[in-house]
Amino acid sequence: MSENKTYYITTPIYYPSDNFHIGHCYTTVTADALARYKKLKGYDVYFLTGSDEHGQKIEDRAKKAGCTPKEFIDPIIDNAKDLWKSLDINYDKFIRTTDEEHVACVQKIMQKLYDQGDIYKGAYEGWYCTPCESFWTESQLVDGKCPDCGREVKLMKEDAYFLKLSKYQPQLEAYLKEHPELMQPETRYNEMYNNFLKPGLKDLCVSRTSVKWGIPVTFDPEQTVYVWVDALSNYISALGYLSDDDSLFQKYWPANLHLVGKEIFRFHTIIWPIMLMALNIPLPQKVYGHGWLTIGGGKISKSKGNYKDPREFVKDYGVDAVRYFLLSEVPFGSDGNFSELLMVERRNSDLCNVLGNLVNRTISMANKYFGGTVSKNVNLTDLDKEVIAYLEAMDKEVDEKVEALNIPNALSLIFDRLQRLNKYIDETEPWKLAKDEASLPRLNDVLYTILEGVRLCAVELEAFIPSTVANIYRQLNVEGSSFANNQFGNTDSYKVVEKPEILFARIDEKELAKKLEEAEKEAAAPVIEHLPEIGIEDFAKVEMTVGEVKESKKHEKADKLLVSKIDIGNGEIRQIVSGIAEHVKPEEFVGKKVIVVTNLKPVKIRGVDSEGMVVCAENGKEIEVITSSLPVGSKLR
Numbered sequence: 001m002s003e004n005k006t007y008y009i010t011t012p013i014y015y016p017s018d019n020f021h022i023g024h025c026y027t028t029v030t031a032d033a034l035a036r037y038k039k040l041k042g043y044d045v046y047f048l049t050g051s052d053e054h055g056q057k058i059e060d061r062a063k064k065a066g067c068t069p070k071e072f073i074d075p076i077i078d079n080a081k082d083l084w085k086s087l088d089i090n091y092d093k094f095i096r097t098t099d100e101e102h103v104a105c106v107q108k109i110m111q112k113l114y115d116q117g118d119i120y121k122g123a124y125e126g127w128y129c130t131p132c133e134s135f136w137t138e139s140q141l142v143d144g145k146c147p148d149c150g151r152e153v154k155l156m157k158e159d160a161y162f163l164k165l166s167k168y169q170p171q172l173e174a175y176l177k178e179h180p181e182l183m184q185p186e187t188r189y190n191e192m193y194n195n196f197l198k199p200g201l202k203d204l205c206v207s208r209t210s211v212k213w214g215i216p217v218t219f220d221p222e223q224t225v226y227v228w229v230d231a232l233s234n235y236i237s238a239l240g241y242l243s244d245d246d247s248l249f250q251k252y253w254p255a256n257l258h259l260v261g262k263e264i265f266r267f268h269t270i271i272w273p274i275m276l277m278a279l280n281i282p283l284p285q286k287v288y289g290h291g292w293l294t295i296g297g298g299k300i301s302k303s304k305g306n307y308k309d310p311r312e313f314v315k316d317y318g319v320d321a322v323r324y325f326l327l328s329e330v331p332f333g334s335d336g337n338f339s340e341l342l343m344v345e346r347r348n349s350d351l352c353n354v355l356g357n358l359v360n361r362t363i364s365m366a367n368k369y370f371g372g373t374v375s376k377n378v379n380l381t382d383l384d385k386e387v388i389a390y391l392e393a394m395d396k397e398v399d400e401k402v403e404a405l406n407i408p409n410a411l412s413l414i415f416d417r418l419q420r421l422n423k424y425i426d427e428t429e430p431w432k433l434a435k436d437e438a439s440l441p442r443l444n445d446v447l448y449t450i451l452e453g454v455r456l457c458a459v460e461l462e463a464f465i466p467s468t469v470a471n472i473y474r475q476l477n478v479e480g481s482s483f484a485n486n487q488f489g490n491t492d493s494y495k496v497v498e499k500p501e502i503l504f505a506r507i508d509e510k511e512l513a514k515k516l517e518e519a520e521k522e523a524a525a526p527v528i529e530h531l532p533e534i535g536i537e538d539f540a541k542v543e544m545t546v547g548e549v550k551e552s553k554k555h556e557k558a559d560k561l562l563v564s565k566i567d568i569g570n571g572e573i574r575q576i577v578s579g580i581a582e583h584v585k586p587e588e589f590v591g592k593k594v595i596v597v598t599n600l601k602p603v604k605i606r607g608v609d610s611e612g613m614v615v616c617a618e619n620g621k622e623i624e625v626i627t628s629s630l631p632v633g634s635k636l637r
């Protein structure tokens, strides 16, 4: 017996988070659909997902929570697994970078690369915050200070190991020339070439001493493995690479597809291939860099208030409405927009009106006219032949689109067929045929064509909306359906359920739009969080004076800051640095009479002296400078 062809597909491993949003679900649902599709097509599939658990951030969050990093992460991972379950994600393995096998594998990889001279000792330079024991890059600093605690940072160096990316650049470039298909969509190649390869690759820092929560480096126990070598190795450690049992690695490697978001594409198409070249193992066949799901063109994030736990959508609209939206709405490779209303519109128009309605009508008619039993069609009209040919062409067309990873187009090819079947009902008018005894054989043939058409479409849809398809199979009583028997006419006769079960009940879009609008208004209202009570004597300590802005310009080193000269009365001019440059133009600021806190201790902000503070109102999004029409020097009480 010949062995099935293998298909190894991966998602990125996710940073542990309690706030996975609908955007995070996009990669995983897509990978799940592809894995299911390949399995149904007869491939021996291995689908890997997991979590990326090391690093300073986790260590800090655990410290704050008063537990060890592992104790902190475990419930988060359980929660992530529950989310994937709610979306019918059917992975073969969930790898955690804290798994013993992964740790051992990464240590062996580092040691091997070190032994063969591809890793060398150097120095990592960055801005260090001593109390937080953290290094920051220049761009991470806030007003030149530690972004976590706001304290001073200093430029420091620490010993670290580096991977010789530069050594492998020529080999990688030659490989990419021969295998442009590695980078998908291929248009991303130019971006990688112009931004990273052309300027020349810099060696990569692969270990650190200041980050304690990481995999210890065997040849220098002071150091832990840093970010990408740890994370990327999951794709082979999960298969037992360099372990006593590497049978999965032998069977499934190289990966057929790494599915990743566009922001981590370069790590997967430059660093990862170089690691594999250095380890002398084959490169993956394809890395697909997909676009992001956005809300109103912007990022989805909890802090922006546009976050909703995807499980709420599953609860309200059904798992397949969420899967269908993610799979059909985002043009693959580009960004796509998400809104709850759009998801419901798609659900109503496609799943409810086209698919659900067709299944429902057909089952009702089969019951009404033939007690649920429909036998194979005998006499085919030209119309039947045309519809059947159209249905029979579907499998190949869909397969081509899925192979090209264009799932939205694959789905629309299937929905075109479902639409065609709805039209076929209008054309054949079964209710008229039913009136005439002599037309009953024709009515049987018409219903068979529709039932068989629905079945063929369901087979094509199974990977994408599996629970709905299982329901359709059950209602049509064709549970054994698969790609192996999806030729038209494979079903001898139908005996459908007596009462059709509604697949997707219609949701009132107008009502939902109103509800969402109200919720948005509520979310936009500023959250009132009160500070602890103070006495009037505390308030009296703050001296606030009306001042007039005489000069104002942007801070030379910080886009968000304005440096202004403000007259506070008695000829006294104060220089004040304020974080309002994104809200107020310097030329518009000049001449305004503002409120200044005049007894604030002077400080240096990004190297510039600031002697006071301008009072503003803010709601998290907007900032407004408070003004007064009283003369300069007036006091606030």
Ligand code: MSP
Pocket: 011, 012, 013, 014, 015, 022, 023, 024, 026, 027, 052, 231, 232, 259, 260, 261, 262, 263, 264, 291, 292, 293, 294, 300
């Ligand atoms: N841990 C790294 C990956 C290491 S892989 C060796 C990481 N994790 S992540 O949790 O930040 O992101 C995981 C995946 O979710 C990425 O592919 C990312 O692109 C994807 N998405 C996160 N937000 C997204 C959207 N809004 N839309 C689509 N995908 C998004 O990166």
